[in-house]
Amino acid sequence: MAAAGYTNPLRDARDRRIPRVPDPCALVVFGVTGDLARKKLLPAVYDLANRGLLPPGFALLGFSRRDWGDADFSQLAMESAQKGARTPWRDGVWERLAASIRFVPGAFDDDEAFDTLQQTLIELEDSHGIHGNAAFYLSIPPPAFPTVLKQMQRTGLADSGDRGWRRVVVEKPFGHDLASSRDLNQLVDSVFTADDVFRIDHYLGKETVQNLLAMRFANTLFEPIWNANFVDSVQITMAEDVGIGSRAGFYDGAGAARDVLQNHLLQLLALTAMEEPVSFDADSLRIEKVKVLGAISLPSDLHAYAVRGQYEAGWLAGERAIGYLEESDVPADSTTETYAAVRLGVETRRWGGVPFYLRTGKRLPRRVTEIAVTFKRAPHLPFPVTDTQELGRNQLVVRVQPDEGVTMRFGSKVPGTAMEVRDVSMDFLYGEAFTESSPEAYERLILDVLLGDATLFPRNLEVEASWRVLDPLEAFWVGSQPERYRAGTWGPAGSDAMLRRDGRAWRRP
Amino acid sequence: MTTLWDTTGKEIVEALSAERRSTGAVAFGLVLTLVAVVDERNVRSAIDAATTASMAHPCRTLMVVRRQPEADTPRLDAEISIGGTGGPGETIVLRMWGRLALHAESVVLPLLAPDAPVVTWWHGEPPPHISHDPLGVLADRRVTDSAAAADPPAALHARAHDYRPGDTDLAWPRLTGWRSLLAAAFDACPDAAGPVTVYAERKNPSAVLLAGWLGPRLRSDVAVEDSAGPGITEVRVAAAPGAGSEVPLLSVVRTDGRTAVLSRSGQPDRTLPLPRRERGDLLAEELRRLDADQVYAEALAAAFSLTELNDRPQHRRHVWRDIAEAPSERIGEFLPGVSDVRATGGHTDPSTVEETAREMLAADWADQAKAAAAVGDTTAAP
Numbered sequence: 077m078a079a080a081g082y083t084n085p086l087r088d089a090r091d092r093r094i095p096r097v098p099d100p101c102a103l104v105v106f107g108v109t110g111d112l113a114r115k116k117l118l119p120a121v122y123d124l125a126n127r128g129l130l131p132p133g134f135a136l137l138g139f140s141r142r143d144w145g146d147a148d149f150s151q152l153a154m155e156s157a158q159k160g161a162r163t164p165w166r167d168g169v170w171e172r173l174a175a176s177i178r179f180v181p182g183a184f185d186d187d188e189a190f191d192t193l194q195q196t197l198i199e200l201e202d203s204h205g206i207h208g209n210a211a212f213y214l215s216i217p218p219p220a221f222p223t224v225l226k227q228m229q230r231t232g233l234a235d236s237g238d239r240g241w242r243r244v245v246v247e248k249p250f251g252h253d254l255a256s257s258r259d260l261n262q263l264v265d266s267v268f269t270a271d272d273v274f275r276i277d278h279y280l281g282k283e284t285v286q287n288l289l290a291m292r293f294a295n296t297l298f299e300p301i302w303n304a305n306f307v308d309s310v311q312i313t314m315a316e317d318v319g320i321g322s323r324a325g326f327y328d329g330a331g332a333a334r335d336v337l338q339n340h341l342l343q344l345l346a347l348t349a350m351e352e353p354v355s356f357d358a359d360s361l362r363i364e365k366v367k368v369l370g371a372i373s374l375p376s377d378l379h380a381y382a383v384r385g386q387y388e389a390g391w392l393a394g395e396r397a398i399g400y401l402e403e404s405d406v407p408a409d410s411t412t413e414t415y416a417a418v419r420l421g422v423e424t425r426r427w428g429g430v431p432f433y434l435r436t437g438k439r440l441p442r443r444v445t446e447i448a449v450t451f452k453r454a455p456h457l458p459f460p461v462t463d464t465q466e467l468g469r470n471q472l473v474v475r476v477q478p479d480e481g482v483t484m485r486f487g488s489k490v491p492g493t494a495m496e497v498r499d500v501s502m503d504f505l506y507g508e509a510f511t512e513s514s515p516e517a518y519e520r521l522i523l524d525v526l527l528g529d530a531t532l533f534p535r536n537l538e539v540e541a542s543w544r545v546l547d548p549l550e551a552f553w554v555g556s557q558p559e560r561y562r563a564g565t566w567g568p569a570g571s572d573a574m575l576r577r578d579g580r581a582w583r584r585p
Numbered sequence: 586m587t588t589l590w591d592t593t594g595k596e597i598v599e600a601l602s603a604e605r606r607s608t609g610a611v612a613f614g615l616v617l618t619l620v621a622v623v624d625e626r627n628v629r630s631a632i633d634a635a636t637t638a639s640m641a642h643p644c645r646t647l648m649v650v651r652r653q654p655e656a657d658t659p660r661l662d663a664e665i666s667i668g669g670t671g672g673p674g675e676t677i678v679l680r681m682w683g684r685l686a687l688h689a690e691s692v693v694l695p696l697l698a699p700d701a702p703v704v705t706w707w708h709g710e711p712p713p714h715i716s717h718d719p720l721g722v723l724a725d726r727r728v729t730d731s732a733a734a735a736d737p738p739a740a741l742h743a744r745a746h747d748y749r750p751g752d753t754d755l756a757w758p759r760l761t762g763w764r765s766l767l768a769a770a771f772d773a774c775p776d777a778a779g780p781v782t783v784y785a786e787r788k789n790p791s792a793v794l795l796a797g798w799l800g801p802r803l804r805s806d807v808a809v810e811d812s813a814g815p816g817i818t819e820v821r822v823a824a825a826p827g828a829g830s831e832v833p834l835l836s837v838v839r840t841d842g843r844t845a846v847l848s849r850s851g852q853p854d855r856t857l858p859l860p861r862r863e864r865g866d867l868l869a870e871e872l873r874r875l876d877a878d879q880v881y882a883e884a885l886a887a888a889f890s891l892t893e894l895n896d897r898p899q900h901r902r903h904v905w906r907d908i909a910e911a912p913s914e915r916i917g918e919f920l921p922g923v924s925d926v927r928a929t930g931g932h933t934d935p936s937t938v939e940e941t942a943r944e945m946l947a948a949d950w951a952d953q954a955k956a957a958a959a960v961g962d963t964t965a966a967p
Contacts, residue, residue, distance in 0.1 A: 082775045085802045086768040091880040093761050093870065097769045125858070128762060132769060132847050132855040168844055172856050205852050207773070 098526035100133025101209035101240070102200055104193070106184075106224060107216040108138035109152065112247065116278075117213065118153045119160030120518035125173050126163045129523055133205035135176040139193060141183050149179035162516050176204055184220050190227040197233070208240030211525050215247060217326065222263060229267045243272045245525050248339045249330060250275055253550060254543035261536050274525050275539060279340045279445075280532040281517030281524075284480040288347050288447070289356075291474070291482070298472070299352075301451065303426045308469060311433045311448045311583055312344050315440040317392060319563070320414070324405035333384070333416040333553075336436040338546045340445075342369065343534065344476070345432055348447055349422045358531040362538065369541035373421040378552045380577060383559065383570045385415030387439040390563035397439055397563040413558040414438040417571045418549060419578075431578060435571065439563035444585040445476040459497060468499050471583075481505040586666040594692045597663045601675065601696070608667045615674060617872065618698045619646045620720055622689075623708040628678065630864070631708045637865025639674050642872045645698045648678040649720065651686035659683035661692060690719035702726065702875045706868065710734045713743050713938050715752070715901060716945050722903040728871050730755040730864075737790040745889040746942035749949075750877030750899050756790040757881045758867040762859050763795060763817060763837070770835055770847055778803040778834060779823035786814030795820070797888025798880075815842040816861055824850070897946065898953045904945060 087094070103121065105113055124130050138149045154174065158165055178196055182189020200206050212233070216224060228234040228244075236242050244264065251257025264273050279285055292298060301307070314336055320327045327335065343365075350368040353360040375381035388399035400406060400414050415437030422432060451470040471485040481504045488500040524532055534542075559568035566582065575581055587600050619638070623631040628650060635646045660682040667675045679692055697703055704726040711729035715721035731754050734740035744754055781799050785792035795817065796807040803822070812818045822835040832850045837859075839845040845859035882894040 084768060084771045085804075086764070086771045086799075088880055091764075092874060093758070093880075094765045094768050097765065097772075099772070128765060128858060132766075132857055166858070166860075169858050172844070172858065175856075203853060205855070 095129055096527055097129060098131050098523070098528075099209050099240075100131045100204070100206045101211060101526055102135040102137055102197060102204075102206050103211050103213065103522070103526070104137040104139060104197075105213045105215060106139045107214070108149070109140045109142060110215050113213075113215050114152070114156040115160050116516075116518045117215065117522070118156040119162065120516060120522050121153075122157035122161045122170065122173065123163045123516065123519050124523055126161070126166060126169045127519075131526075133207070135178065135200045135204050135206055136173065137193070137196065137200075138177075138179045139182065139189070140179075141181065143181055144179050146177060146179050150174050150177045153177060162519070184216070184223045184227065187227070187230075190231045190233070194231045194233055201239075206240075208236045209242075210236070210240070211243045211245060213245045218249065218251075218260075221246075221260060225263055225267045234267045241272065241528065242268065243274060243525055243528070244268050245274045245276060247276050249334055250339075250539045251543065252330075252334065254540060254547045257539055257543050261539070265536075270536065271530070274530065274533045275535070276521055277339050277343055277534055278517040278521060279343060279476070280534075281519075281521040282476060284474065284476045285344070285347065286532075287480075288474055293352050302449075304428055304430045306451050307427075307430050308450045308452045309431045309433065309578075309580060310345075310348060311450070312341055312348070312435075312446075313448070313583075313585055314340055314344075314436040314445045315442060315566075315585065316436075316438050317440060317443045319387070319397060319439050320400070320403055320406075322404065324403055328406055328410055328412045331384075331412045331416070332414050332436050332438065333546060333549060337416050337418070337434060338542050339534075341434045341436060342372075342542045342545060344445075344447055345372070345420070345422075345434065346538075348449070349424075349427055349432070351424075351426070356531070358529070358533075361531060362535055365534075366537045366541055368422060368424070369538060369545070371423045372541075372545050373423050374545065374548055375419050375421070378549070381419040381574055382549055382552065383415075383417045383568060383574055384413035384553055384556070385417075385437060385561045385568035385571065386410075386412070386558040387414050387437075387563045388560045390439070390565065392439060392441065392564035399563070411555075411557055413553075415440075415558070415561060415567050415571070417567065417574060419574065420545070431580075433575060433580075433582070435567065435582070437561075437567050440566055441564055442585065444478065446585050447474045447476065448583050448585075449473070450580075450583075459495060473583075479505060586664060589663045589665070591660055592663055593661065594695060597661075597665070597677065597679075597692070598695055600663070600665050601677065604665050604667050605675075615645060615698050615701055616642050617644045617702045617704055617875065618696075619644045619872070620693060620703060620705040620724065621646060621648045621708060622705065622718075622720060623648055623650055625650050625652055625680075627708055632676070632678070634708075634863070634865040634868050635676070637863065638868040638872055639676075641869045643674045644872075645674055645696075645701075646676045647693055647696055648676070649689045649693065650678065650680045651689065652680060652682050654683065654686040656683040659685035661685060688719075690723060693720060694723070697723075704728060704872060704875070706730075706871075708733070711740055711744060711754070714747055714904070714941060714945060715749075716747075716904045716949075717906055719903050722901050725751060726871070726875050727752045728755065728868065729753075731790040732756060732759075737788050738793050741790040741793060741885075742889050743938045743942075745885045745891055745894070746939050747945075748882065748885060748891075748894045749897050749901060750879075750882065750895060753871055753878055753881055754790070754794075754885075755864070755867050755871070756794050757878070757884070758870040759791045759816075759862065760795050760798070761870065762862070763820065764798065766837055766845060766847065766857060766859060767799075767820065770837070770849065774835060774849065776834060777825040778805050779825040781805050781807040781823070782819075782821045783807060783809045783817065784812035784819040784821075785809065785817040787811050789814070789816060792817050793888050794884050797886070798884035801883070801887050898949045900949055900953060901945070902949055902952055904948075 105117060107113060121136060154170060180189060180193045180196055197210055201208055234242055251260045346365045346368050350364040353364045386400050390397055401408055401410060417435035420432045449472045453469055473483040475481050483501050483503050485499050485501045487497045490496040490498050521532060559570050561568040587604055589596055589600055619635060621631050621635055631648060639646060662680040664678040681689055702725040703723060705720050705724035706728040710733050711731055712718050715727055721727050729744060731737045731740040731744060741754060741756060783792045783796050792809045796809050800807040818840055819838045821833050824834045834850055836848045837845050839859050842861045845857050847855045847857060879895050886892055886894045
C-alpha cells in the first residue's frame, strides 16, 4: 500500500464513473465445499471479476478437508460459478480468475495445514502482489469457530502488522443466545480488532433493503406520517416455501426464531423504525440502529402474543410435502419451531403504542419478504357507511423479495354514478427488477468487506441488542410444544388468533 | 404493439394512452424520456441499445427517424409498444418524411413524459451545432457519438467548441474501463510519471479524450500514436526523467479488444478483463447521471486546448435555419448522417464550426445575462 499522504492523481471525488476497487488482496474461504460457498460466494466472486471490480492483484484460496489440489478446487469453483453466476459467463474472465486460485487441504485442528496456509499467503504476496491484505470468510459450523480462530492467532494469520489489513467475515448465527454470542464476540475480538470483524446479514446487501433507507430519508413525502400518530401497525413477514431440506443438523438446534427472527426480521424492524441518521457513514447508521433495537419491548402476555409453529405434511404448489418430524435427521420428538410470530413494541415517542407483528415460517404458500405499514383509518369519513364498507386501511408495503418494489393501497372511487369507495393497490416495480442486473447481495457484501466499508454489517452491539429481545422469548418457549400447521397454509391458527385479539388480521402477501 | 400509418401527432398521443390501458400497465416508474435520433438503416441496433439502457432506467423511448427531408409531402408513421421487446417502458418509433423531418420537435414535445428529464441521443454523426436541432435544445442531457462521424477526432473537436454542461460523447464511457484500470494501478504507484503515450486505431476519438484526461492529472505530456487496433491498444507511462530507468513505470496493453496486461516495474504482470463495450451498455452508463460531467468537460478541454468548459451556460438558444433556403447540395449539413438525403451532405468546415460555435456561445451568454438582470441578479455575468 502506498505511503500515507499519497493521493492518487487519477481519482477525483466528482468522478462517479470509476468504481472503488479494493486494494490487492486475497480472499480465503474456510468451508469452501459447503452450500453457501458453492451457491453464493463463488458465483459472487466470479460476478465481481466479470464486472471489473476485483483489484489487479487478487487471489482466491480455499481451505477444506478434501484431499484436493489447486486444480480440483478450481474445477469446483468453476462449476459453482457457472451454475450460480448472475452475469454472463465469459471464459476469459474465468481463466484469469483461475490463475489466482489456490487450495490448502486440512482439518481445522491441523497445525501443519494452517502453517501451509500462512506460507501460501506469503508466496502470493510476491507472485500476485497482494500486499499482505487478506479477508477470511468463515463459512463453517459454529462449533468450529474457536478452533479456527485459535489457529489463526497462533500462526499470525490474523495480524500482519504493518504489511496490510486482515479481516474476518462471519455468517449468522452469531451465537445461540446472548451469553454465547458474547462469548463468540469476545473470542473473535481477541483475535481480530473489532473494526476488522464483518458479520454478514445478507439481507442488508439487498438493493430493496437499502432502498428503504432511501425512501424514508431522501423524500419528504413519507416522514411526516411515519409515526404513531398515523400508523396503526406494522407487519414484517419473511415466508419461505421450502422445508429444511438437509439442514436438520443445524436447524433442529436453532429453530425459526434464532434462524430468521433474531437477525433478518429485527434488522428490517430496525430499518423501518429507526430515527434518521445524521449522515450515511457506518457509525451514524449504527448508532440509530442500536438505539432502536434497545427500545424494543416484549409483550407482557407472551402466551397470547408469541406463537411457535411446526409444519406437518401437506400439499404445496402442486406437490406433496412431508412434515417436519418426517424430514431426515430430525428426531421424532423434536420441539423445534419452523414458524415463529411475535408482537413487539418500540418504546419511543415515535412508535409508542404501535404494534410490530413479526412472522417467519417454512413451508408457507409463497416465498415472500415484505414490510407492510398500515395506517389508521380517518377519524371521520364523510361518506355514508354503506359506501365505504369495502374500505380498508391505507397501506404502504415494501416488497423486499420477490418483485422488488413498493405497493401503496388507498381508497378510490368505484367508477359509476354512486360514490362508492374501494381500495386500490398501486404497485411500483423497481426498474432493475426487470432483469437480473441488480447486484446480488453477496456481491455487494464481499466487495464491501474487501473495501473495508462496514456500513452494511451489524456490529457487536446490534447483535447483542437483538439477542436481548430474543432470549426472553426462547426462555419462555423452553419445553413447550409448537402448534402444528399444514405445509402450504399461512401458519398455525394461534398466529391468526394473536392478531384477531387486537382487532387486526395478517395481510396475505 | 400498435402501428399507425400516415398519422398525426394527436393520434399518436391517443394511441399511447390506449396502448397503456390495454396492456394493463397502471403505474410505471418512469425516470426519463430518451429521444433517439436515428437513421433508418440503424433503427434495429438503436432499439437494441435503448432496450438495454431502459432495463436499468425505465423510460419512455422516442425514436426519431428522419427520412427524405426533400420529399414533397410531409408524412408521419408511428410504432407504439409497451413492454415486450422494447424493454419495460414505452417505445415509440416515429418516422417522418418531408419538411416534417426538420420539425421533429412538434411531434416529440407532446410525447415527452410529464415533468421528467429528457435525454437526447444522436446515434449517428453528431450535429456540428446542437443549437440547430430543437431536439437538442429541449433536452436536459445530450449524448453524441463522435465515433460515428467520418472524421471522429474532428467531430469530437467540434463537440468541444460546441460544449455545454450536460453534453457528453460516447467516447467518454468507452474509456471507463481504461480509466478504472489506470486509476487502480495508480492507487499503489507513488512514483512521479514521465511522458505518456496512448496507442490506438487511427482517428480514435477516445484516445484523444484519454490523453486529455491523463495529461493534466499526471502533469505529463501525452502523445497519441497510431496502432493496428482494435480501439485503444496501449497506454504506456514512462518513468519520470532522472528516475534512471529505461523500463516504463507502468503500461497497459490490450491487443485483442478483450484482455489487458498491466505491467508495473518491479511487479509481476497482471491480466485483467477490459472488453470493448456495447452501445447499450455505454448508453446505460450515460443515463445513470443526469447532471453535468465535470471530469469529462475537463478532459475534453485539455484534449483541445480550450478552457473553462464547465463555466459555460447550460442554456442554448435554438437557432432556426430554414432548410428551404439551403442549396440542395448542402442539405446534408442540416441533417448530418441521414442516409436518404440525395444530395451528398458537406462536412462542415472546421473553422466555420469554431466561429459559429463562438457566436452561439456569445448569444447564450447574453441571454443568461439578460435573464439575470431581469431578476436583479448581478452574479451571473460571464
